[in-house]
Amino acid sequence: MGRWEPNARQRLERAALALFVERGYDATTVAEIADRTGLTKSTFFRHFGDKREVLFGGQDMLAQLFGDAIRTAPPSATTADCLAAALESAAVAFTPERHDLAPQRRAVIAANSELQERELLKRARLASVMADALRARGVGDVAARLAAEVGVLAFSTAYARWAAPGNRRPFTEIAHASLRDLQACAATLGAAADVRA
Amino acid sequence: MGRWEPNARQRLERAALALFVERGYDATTVAEIADRTGLTKSTFFRHFGDKREVLFGGQDMLAQLFGDAIRTAPPSATTADCLAAALESAAVAFTPERHDLAPQRRAVIAANSELQERELLKRARLASVMADALRARGVGDVAARLAAEVGVLAFSTAYARWAAPGNRRPFTEIAHASLRDLQACAATLGAAADVRA
Numbered sequence: 001m002g003r004w005e006p007n008a009r010q011r012l013e014r015a016a017l018a019l020f021v022e023r024g025y026d027a028t029t030v031a032e033i034a035d036r037t038g039l040t041k042s043t044f045f046r047h048f049g050d051k052r053e054v055l056f057g058g059q060d061m062l063a064q065l066f067g068d069a070i071r072t073a074p075p076s077a078t079t080a081d082c083l084a085a086a087l088e089s090a091a092v093a094f095t096p097e098r099h100d101l102a103p104q105r106r107a108v109i110a111a112n113s114e115l116q117e118r119e120l121l122k123r124a125r126l127a128s129v130m131a132d133a134l135r136a137r138g139v140g141d142v143a144a145r146l147a148a149e150v151g152v153l154a155f156s157t158a159y160a161r162w163a164a165p166g167n168r169r170p171f172t173e174i175a176h177a178s179l180r181d182l183q184a185c186a187a188t189l190g191a192a193a194d195v196r197a
Numbered sequence: 198m199g200r201w202e203p204n205a206r207q208r209l210e211r212a213a214l215a216l217f218v219e220r221g222y223d224a225t226t227v228a229e230i231a232d233r234t235g236l237t238k239s240t241f242f243r244h245f246g247d248k249r250e251v252l253f254g255g256q257d258m259l260a261q262l263f264g265d266a267i268r269t270a271p272p273s274a275t276t277a278d279c280l281a282a283a284l285e286s287a288a289v290a291f292t293p294e295r296h297d298l299a300p301q302r303r304a305v306i307a308a309n310s311e312l313q314e315r316e317l318l319k320r321a322r323l324a325s326v327m328a329d330a331l332r333a334r335g336v337g338d339v340a341a342r343l344a345a346e347v348g349v350l351a352f353s354t355a356y357a358r359w360a361a362p363g364n365r366r367p368f369t370e371i372a373h374a375s376l377r378d379l380q381a382c383a384a385t386l387g388a389a390a391d392v393r394a
Binding site: 078079080081117120121123124140142143145146147149150153157181182183184185186187188189190191192 | 277354379
């Protein structure tokens with residue numbers, strides 16, 4: 001880091017999202033983002049690799065948090081416990097102060113098909129990181145892949161509920177409820193196999 | 198269709214895959230694919246929108262088959278029955294005569310990160326088509342999304358097992374076994390919720 005710029009990353013992120021909404025993602029330049037915050041382009045590039053990272057840098061951080069949470073869960077933790085730990089670890093990224101950014105980010109991505117593809121690919125990467133971490137704990141391949149998809153679905157459902165306008169419930173509480181909903185559906189889908197076996 | 202060209206589509210597909218493996222996907226031109234088959238470029242474009250469709254046209258067909266199978270399953274069919282019907286409908290695409298193309302296609306995609314991304318996006322689209330078809334039957338949103346992911350996992354596991362060198366088991370048999378494996382894992386993951394509820 002160079003010169004001290006209080007909250008530079010957050011200011012840049014807020015300015016970028018506001019500009020993406022106003023002018024469109026493709027039409028916004030890094031120079032404009034820096035201008036609006038009174039910071040320089042080089043300060044921008046100290047915090048973000050490129051314009052796209054303003055939108056997706058958070059998902060790289062999530063991949064790290066999910067993987068770490070699963071790897072460091074106690075040996076006695078079940079696969080479902082590992083998913084719960086992963087979701088809890090994400091709560092640091094979804095604080096009340098960040099709640100107003102979520103609808104902006106969503107609107108920017110919804111307006112751009114390339115960004116939508118990027119979002120799907122990032123979700124696939126989250127699943128792959130979780131499956132790898134579960135396999136490293138000795139979970140079988142099929143069970144790890146299924147659990148990872150359930151984890152990503154729980155995360156994306158919880159994120160949408162948390163980001164809904166007017167929501168005041170904390171992310172962790174919503175995430176646990178989403179995971180329980182999915183586990184209940186998994187039990188129903190799994191039970192059909194017993195009947196037929 | 199213009200002039201009668203016996204098996205033009207299959208000949209073009211085989212020539213294209215062989216060239217992609219030999220020279221790389223990016224370096225292969227449509228003219229070279231047509232040359233190798235003794236057909237013209239315009240015949241190629243009667244069968245494929247572009248070079249990429251040689252690799253991914255099959256997944257568009259699968260999306261259609263999966264959606265139709267779920268929509269036309271009897272009213273009494275459970276969600277698991279719908280997934281089984283979807284997988285069975287895919288068997289037309291995975292006949293013994295096509296078995297030798299699978300490792301080529303896989304090698305071409307593995308060698309190219311843009312094609313890998315395209316494959317992930319096509320899988321996400323398959324999930325989305327299945328979830329839509331299940332919701333149209335009245336399945337709840339969370340259950341439909343979970344079942345669709347299970348369907349895509351069952352399909353991709355089954356495809357990898359079917360395409361393995363030396364495999365002689367028919368796709369349908371492998372697909373049913375893959376779905377049962379996933380349902381057993383779903384039951385285990387779901388059971389953890391009951392204990393804690």
